Amino acid sequence: xxxxxxxxxxxxxxxxxxxxxxxxxxxxxxxxxxxxxxxxxxxxxxxxxxxxxxxxxxxxxxxxxxxxxxxxxxxxxxxxxxxxxxxxxxxxxxxxxxxxxxxxxxxxxxxxxxxxxxxxxxxxxxxxxxxxxxxxxxxxxxxxxxxxxxxxxxxxxxxxxxxxxxxxxxxxxxxxxxxxxxxxxxxxxxxxxxxxxxxxxxxxxxxxxxxxxxxxxxxxxxxxxxxxxxxxxxxxxxxxxxxxxxxxxxxxxxxxxxxxxxxxxxxxxxxxxxxxxxxxxxxxxxxxxxxxxxxxxxxxxxxxxxxxxxxxxxxxxxxxxxxxxxxxxxxxxxxxxxx
Numbered sequence: 001x002x003x004x005x006x007x008x009x010x011x012x013x014x015x016x017x018x019x020x021x022x023x024x025x026x027x028x029x030x031x032x033x034x035x036x037x038x039x040x041x042x043x044x045x046x047x048x049x050x051x052x053x054x055x056x057x058x059x060x061x062x063x064x065x066x067x068x069x070x071x072x073x074x075x076x077x078x079x080x081x082x083x084x085x086x087x088x089x090x091x092x093x094x095x096x097x098x099x100x101x102x103x104x105x106x107x108x109x110x111x112x113x114x115x116x117x118x119x120x121x122x123x124x125x126x127x128x129x130x131x132x133x134x135x136x137x138x139x140x141x142x143x144x145x146x147x148x149x150x151x152x153x154x155x156x157x158x159x160x161x162x163x164x165x166x167x168x169x170x171x172x173x174x175x176x177x178x179x180x181x182x183x184x185x186x187x188x189x190x191x192x193x194x195x196x197x198x199x200x201x202x203x204x205x206x207x208x209x210x211x212x213x214x215x216x217x218x219x220x221x222x223x224x225x226x227x228x229x230x231x232x233x234x235x236x237x238x239x240x241x242x243x244x245x246x247x248x249x250x251x252x253x254x255x256x257x258x259x260x261x262x263x264x265x266x267x268x269x270x271x272x273x274x275x276x277x278x279x280x281x282x283x284x285x286x287x288x289x290x291x292x293x294x295x296x297x298x299x300x301x302x303x304x305x306x307x308x309x310x311x312x313x314x315x316x317x318x319x320x321x322x323x324x325x326x327x328x329x330x331x332x333x334x335x336x337x338x339x
Contacts (some may be wrong), residue, residue, distance in 0.1 A: 024321070028260035030292050031285075033067035033095075039284060040094045041277070044082045044102040045201070049253055049329055050228075050273065051100075054124070056336055057277030058098060065285060070094070077201060079103050083110050096120040096284035098137075103169045104128045118289035120305070124280045126171045135283035135309035139271035139316040142171050145179035145224075147269060147318075148248050149187070152222045154265065155246055158188045160221040163195030163213045165206055165230045176226035176250055194220065197309065199230040206233030214241050225249035228256045228268070235264050252327055253317060261324045266317040270327065276314040283309050 043051050043059050055071050062069045072089050074081040079102045089097060091183065097114065099121055101107040111121045111131035119136060122135040129136070152162065164180065167173040177196075184191045195213035199206040208227070214220060223238075223245055225231045231249035235256075238245050249256065252270045260267040286293070287307045299306040319327055 010308050018179050024232060031065065031289055033062075033065055036068065038068040038070060038092070038094045039096045039098070039150035039288075040070045040072050040081070040092075041098045041280075042086050042089055043071075043073040043100045044079075045077050046071070046075050048229075049250055052329060053273035053332065054277035054280070056333075057274035057279075058281045059277075059337075060274075061278045061281035061285070067095075067281075067285065069281075069282065073100075074165050077102070079106050083107065084109055086114075088114035090114055090117065090119055094119055095288040096122070098280040098284050099123050099128075099133070100125050101128045102126070104171050105130065113286060115305075120284050122280055122284040122287065124276055124310075126173075129171075132304075134287040134307055135280075135312065137276055137280045137283060137309075137312045137314055138172060139276075140313050142179040144250055144269045144316055145176050146183050148176075148250075149180055149183045149225050151267065152224065152246060152248060153188055156221040156231055159190035160191050161194045161217055162222045162224065162300050163193070163197075163210075163217070163220060164223065165197055165199045165209060165225045165234060167200050167227060167230070168198050173226040173250075177224070180224050199233070201227055201229040203233035203236075207237045207335050208233075210234040211239035211241065212246070214238070214243050218243075220245050220246070222246040227251050228253040231256050231265065231268075232259075235259050239264060254329060257319070257324055257327055260319060263321060266320075272315045272317060272320050279312050279314055283307075283312065 038063060059069050072085055074085045082102050097119060100120055101123055104127060107128040108131045111128055112135050115132050120131045123133050124137040127136045135339050161319060164177050166177045180192060194217045197209035199209050223234055223328055225234060228249055228251040232255050235247055247265045250269050252268050256265055287305055290305050290307045293306050295306045
């Protein structure tokens with residue numbers, strides 16, 4: 001019920017904003033950006049294709065409210081460098097930042113400092129829950145894990161060996177793995193975890209880890225992988241070994257999409273990236289324009305932002321050979337502006 005209420009409120013605000021351009025001055029006109037008001041999106045591994053549809057959704061929402069946007073982050077998978085890029089963003093004094101924090105705790109102080117300085121922060125896809133961020137936009141990672149477990153059992157049976165690759169420290173990836181393992185242990189105790197390796201989104205590390213798991217466990221039936229980079233390496237090792245292993249993973253890249261089309265990957269579970277960016281912009285924009293909202297609570301005396309959105313589920317799509325063409329990034333971007 002709470003999610004429906006939030007979505008309805010956001011939709012109402014968007015409609016009010018559009019009507020305000022045709023009506024006399026109202027409070028809704030404050031839900032328009034001032035000249036030069038800018039919102040940024042900050043990520044790690046900034047060249048990763050995952051961010052492209054997210055930022056497109058972010059830009060689409062910003063355009064509806066007359067706002068400027070900028071894309072930022074670091075090309076490396078390095079928490080220190082991402083924090084440095086985030087702090088450099090603050091020098092430009094954006095009204096808000098939609099942030100994908102590589103790790104939760106190292107970003108607590110940078111996020112809190114940004115908010116104290118007047119820049120609102122909303123996290124997406126991965127979270128920093130102990131910080132003062134005002135919102136979190138993501139797919140339901142536990143639901144993804146349960147879906148993956150049920151699909152694997154449906155395809156290979158309720159007894160056998162499985163393995164997982166992981167990326168410790170990134171909240172959404174951790175949930176996808178731990179929830180999957182816990183669900184298997186509870187619901188399908190005859191499914192045995194025989195391999196669990198940290199590959200940290202590195203396809204080369206994933207190739208080596210998968211090759212080792214296959215050598216030690218020739219009866220391996222399935223693998224669950226929380227992101228697409230490691231899935232690329234895992235599939236390469238499985239194909240080289242000519243093993244019959246069902247692969248499922250989260251997220252998507254052009255390479256894993258090709259593997260799905262070829263039948264080398266069973267399916268991928270992909271967050272609705274455009275919705276993630278669109279809802280992410282709305283959340284950070286409303287946090288920055290919180291003066292139009294009075295929630296009937298103690299925020300004035302407690303001193304916190306009245307716009308608090310603990311969790312918005314942007315949903316996820318199931319990608320198979322049958323619908324893979326709908327997730328072609330090149331086709332999606334054909335009539336859109338690049339970053």
